[in-house]
Amino acid sequence: MNELLNWLLLQKGGIRTYLEFQNRALDLRASEPEHAALLRLLADLAGRFAEAYDGEPLSVDVAERALGQLSALLEKAIAPGAIGPAEHLALLNEIGQAELV
Amino acid sequence: MTKSETGRQVAQLLFQAGAVQVSRNQPFILAAGWASPVYVDVRLLLGEPGPRKAVTDLALAYVEANFPAGRFDAIAGAETAGIPFAAWLADRAGLKLRYVRKRPLGIGRNAQVEGGSVDGMRVLLMDDLTTDGGSKLNFARGLRAAGANVEHVLTIFYHDVFPGAAARLSEVGLTLHALATWADMLGAEASRQLAAEDRAEVERFLADPVAWSARHGGRTSLTPLS
Numbered sequence: 001m002n003e004l005l006n007w008l009l010l011q012k013g014g015i016r017t018y019l020e021f022q023n024r025a026l027d028l029r030a031s032e033p034e035h036a037a038l039l040r041l042l043a044d045l046a047g048r049f050a051e052a053y054d055g056e057p058l059s060v061d062v063a064e065r066a067l068g069q070l071s072a073l074l075e076k077a078i079a080p081g082a083i084g085p086a087e088h089l090a091l092l093n094e095i096g097q098a099e100l101v
Numbered sequence: 102m103t104k105s106e107t108g109r110q111v112a113q114l115l116f117q118a119g120a121v122q123v124s125r126n127q128p129f130i131l132a133a134g135w136a137s138p139v140y141v142d143v144r145l146l147l148g149e150p151g152p153r154k155a156v157t158d159l160a161l162a163y164v165e166a167n168f169p170a171g172r173f174d175a176i177a178g179a180e181t182a183g184i185p186f187a188a189w190l191a192d193r194a195g196l197k198l199r200y201v202r203k204r205p206l207g208i209g210r211n212a213q214v215e216g217g218s219v220d221g222m223r224v225l226l227m228d229d230l231t232t233d234g235g236s237k238l239n240f241a242r243g244l245r246a247a248g249a250n251v252e253h254v255l256t257i258f259y260h261d262v263f264p265g266a267a268a269r270l271s272e273v274g275l276t277l278h279a280l281a282t283w284a285d286m287l288g289a290e291a292s293r294q295l296a297a298e299d300r301a302e303v304e305r306f307l308a309d310p311v312a313w314s315a316r317h318g319g320r321t322s323l324t325p326l327s
Contacts, residue, residue, distance in 0.1 A: 012134030012320045016235060019203065055182055055229075057129035057140045060318045 001035060001078045004028060008074060013067035015058065018050040018100075021070070038077050041095040046070060049100040066100040073098065102166070107159050108285030111257065114152050115281065116291030118145040123299040128317045133233045135263060135310065136319025138302045141286075143229035143257045144182045156257060157189040159280055164194065164225070164255070167278065174222040177201050177214070177249070179240045183228035186257060190227060199224070201240045213243035220248030231256040231277060234266035241275055253278060262310040283307055 004024055011017040025043035029036040049066055058066070073095055083091070115121055120142045122129075128136040146152045164173075175197035178187025184200045191198035199216040206212060224244055231237060237254050244251045252274055259266075259279030267277050286292060287304075295303070306313040315321035 012130070012318075014130050014134035014320075015132045017134065023204070055144065057131050057137070059124075059127050060130055060136065061127070063130040064318070 001028065001032065001039075001074065005071065005074045005078060008067070008071055011067065013058070013063040015050050015053050015056075017067070018046040018070075022047040022050065035077075037092055038095070041092060042070070042074060042077070045073070045095060045098055045100060062101050069098070069100050102159075102162055104163075105285065105288075107163055108279075108281040109289050111156060111159055111281035112285040112289035113291050114146060114155055115141060115143065115258065115286070116289060116294060118149070118152050120145040121286065121292075121295070123295065123303060125299065125302045128319070130319055131232050131260070133235055133263075134320040135232070136314040136317040137260075137310070138299075138306050138313070138317075141230065141258050141260065146257070147182070147185055153185075153189065156186070156280070157193055160186070160190050160227075160255065160257070161193045163278065163280060164190070168253075172223065173225045175199050175219060175249075176225045176227055177219070177240075177244055177251075179226060179228035179236070182230070183226075186229055187227040190255075197222070199244075201226070201243050203236070203239065205243070212247075214247040214249070218248070219244055222249050224249040224251050226251055226254045226275075227256070228254070229257050230260065231258075231266060231279065232260045233263050234270045234277065237270060237275065237277070238273060241273065252276060255280075257281065262307055 007024065008021060022043045025039045025046070029039050032039070077091060122140045122142060123138055125138055128138050129140045131137055146156050173196055176187045176191040177199040178184035180200060180202045187200065188198055197217070199214055199219055202213045202215070204213065226237065226240055226244065228237065241251045253276050254270065255278045257280050259277065259282045261279065261282040270277050311322065
C-alpha cells in the first residue's frame with residue numbers, strides 16, 4: 001500500500017486519478033490479501049467520487065480537498081505500528097462511512 | 102462543407118447552448134489533472150431538439166465526406182455522453198449502435214461493450230469531448246478486446262491545447278477526428294459574447310496551457326504522473 005500512497009501523492013487530482021486509484025487498489029488485493037477489505041473500501045470511495053463527477057471538471061478547491069482526504073485515509077491505513085482488531089475495525093468503519101469532499 | 106466550416110458551425114452551436122464556461126477565479130481541474138480557466142460542456146447540446154439535430158447533421162456530413170461509404174459497421178458511443186451522440190448518428194447513418202463502458206462491469210458477463218457483439222466489426226468510436234485522449238485509449242482497448250476493429254475516433258469537441266493527444270492515439274493505431282477545436286471556437290462569430298476579461302484569460306491559457314495549469318494548481322508538465 002506504500003506504493004499506492006506514493007503514487008497518489010504525485011497526482012494532481014483530476015477525475016482520472018480516482019478511476020486509476022480504484023483500479024490500482026482493486027488490483028492490489030491480489031498481492032496484499034490481508035488488506036483486501038481496506039482496499040475494497042478505499043477503491044469504492046474513490047469510485048463513488050469519480051461517478052459523482054462523471055464528465056464534470058473539478059474546481060481547484062474540490063480537487064485539493066478530495067485528494068487530501070483520500071491521501072489522509074490511506075496514510076492512516078498504513079501508519080507504522082500494529083493496530084489491534086478494534087482499531088482496525090474502527091478504521092474500516094470510518095472509511096466505510098466516508099465520502100470525499 | 103470544409104472542416105473549418107463544420108468547426109465554426111459546431112462552435113456556434115456550443116456558444117449558443119451556453120456550453121463554454123469560463124471561470125477566471127476558480128479554475129477547473131480537467132480529468133487528467135490540468136487546470137484550465139475554461140470548460141466546454143458539450144452535453145448541453147443534448148437537451149434541445151434543434152442543437153442536437155444540427156450537430157448530428159454535421160457529424161453525419163463529416164463522416165460522409167471523410168470516409169468511403171460502408172467504411173463502418175457500427176458506431177460505439179463512449180460512456181456516458183458519447184452514447185446519445187452515437188445513437189443519433191448511427192440512426193441517421195443506418196449503422197449498428199453499441200456502447201462501451203469505462204470499465205467492464207466486473208460481474209456476470211464482465212462486459213465492457215453493450216448492445217450486441219462487435220466481433221469482427223469495423224467500429225467508429227464516438228465521444229463528446231477529447232482532452233488528452235487518455236479515456237479514448239481505454240474505450241478503444243475495450244472494443245478491441247471484444248473483437249472490434251477500431252481505427253477512428255470521432256469527437257464533437259477536441260480541447261486541443263495540450264500537445265500529444267493525437268500522437269498518443271496514433272501510436273496505438275487510432276486517428277482522432279474532431280468536429281471543432283479551439284481555433285474554431287475563437288473564430289466563431291458567437292465567441293464575441295465572451296466578456297473581454299474572460300476572452301483575455303482564455304487566450305493567455307491557450308498561449309501556454311502547461312504553464313497556465315502549473316500556475317493555477319494543476320499539472321505542471323506533459324510527463325505522465327507515473
